[in-house]
Amino acid sequence: MAELVSLDGIKKACDVLYSNPDIIQTPLLCHVQNMFPKIDQDVDLYLKLENMQTTGSFKIRGVTNQMEHLPPEVRDGSGEAVTFSAGNYGKAFAYCMSKKGLKGLVLMPHTAPDDRVDMINSFGLEARKVPSHEIYEHVKKCVADGYILLHSFDDVNLVTGYGSIAMEILKVVPDPDVVAVCCGGGGLVAGVAAGLKLSGCKDCRVYAVEPTGAPTLYESFKAGHAVTIPGVKSVATGLMPPCAGEIPYKICKQYLEEVLLVSDEEMVESMKILYDRGLKVEPAGSAAFTALAQGRIKDVKGKKVVIVVTGGNITPPELAKLIG
Known part of the structure; x- marks a missing residue:
């Protein structure tokens, strides 16, 4: 898949991003399993906080690199x-x-x-x-x-920009066992998975997490090609494009372990759990955490598990309506 994304391309994207004062190398909270009673305490848990990124989500990483190639x-x-x-x-x-x-x-x-x-x-x-x-x-x-x-997810420059998240994870956790990332069009998880695998993390299991009401990558994996699903619906509006991107699909097919599904109700429950620990997270941003909290990710006992918390763009009234 070198013609789509390469480690050199991701490193060049990092150079572009880190020369831009708008890009934040977001915090990675370490060994935080004890913050969450619902999480198996034998897991070594890390949270990558892209909800603290400029504009409130990871998206500016990809867009900044996309702007470099206008x-x-x-x-x-x-x-x-x-x-x-x-x-x-x-x-x-x-x-x-x-x-x-x-x-x-x-x-x-x-x-x-x-x-x-x-x-x-x-x-x-x-x-x-x-x-x-x-x-x-x-x-x-x-x-x-x-x-x-300028496509909002099916763009290799977006994918390589998102790969910068993997590079930042590896600075702190050079040998993660599991990394879980939310998935809409697939660009983010494609970039993170490529960055990890191309950096030598061959045994790291990378999971994409989608809403049950918008399972486009899940169904694409079943079909063997990127599919369109009319009428997708979810409380996680950031995860409900009607199709998976062709470029992300090809990269994900090469590097992903599995696509997992979580319900709207489960994501809202995770939002409340995260909020109670001081983290304002939108529904889409809670998806990967939800997969871990609900036991969808198997074989995590004793493992280093990194959850990418992708966004916090939710207003106080919206948050109150969802979590009370």
Whole structure:
């Protein structure tokens, strides 16, 4: 899979990211199993806190690297970019584009909260809500009208940017046994898995975790190719694109141990557990922790288990509505 992602590519992405003052090398909490009574105390637990990243999620890592490889017509302002996002990618995209003084259009599903729309607009980009099941048709129409598509997950520059998380994990835990990562379009878990495996962690088991209502990578693994699932639905809006990315699927197929599923109710329970320990985490951000807490990850006794907590973009009213 060298033609898609390489260790050299990930290291170059790290150079790009760490030369940018907006990128934070987020904390990795070590040996924290005793914080969570529901977790098997024989597990050596680590939490990688991407909810503390700039713009509130891991997305800015990939977007910063994506910005380094902008098409010339977008970079010079002669053309306008279009993308699509339920929130976190759109926020990071708008933030990075505005820093460059560039304009763009972010198509959002009609279910996206209005505050996400307002936030993207505040960066000087246009956010436009469309019916969720029509979002790809709107993307195609925009491209036909002259917009340049910057994909929100099926992009190798995003994947290599996300690989920086693996590099940071390995600085602290050079020999993890298990790493669990949430999965929407698959770009994040593809980057983390590639970074770990290409760095020599051949025996590390990397798991993707999806909602039961949006199991696109799970079904892709069963089908043997990236699939589309109409009508995906989950409280974890960041994990419910209607398809798995072609590029992430190919990388995940090579490096992942398994795709695990968790329910909305289980993710909300994990949000409350994390909140009670001082961590504000959105539903999507709690997915990997949920897989461990619910016993979905097997053979963890005595193992070094790293959970990537991916985002904390949730307002106090939204949080109160979910966890009370």
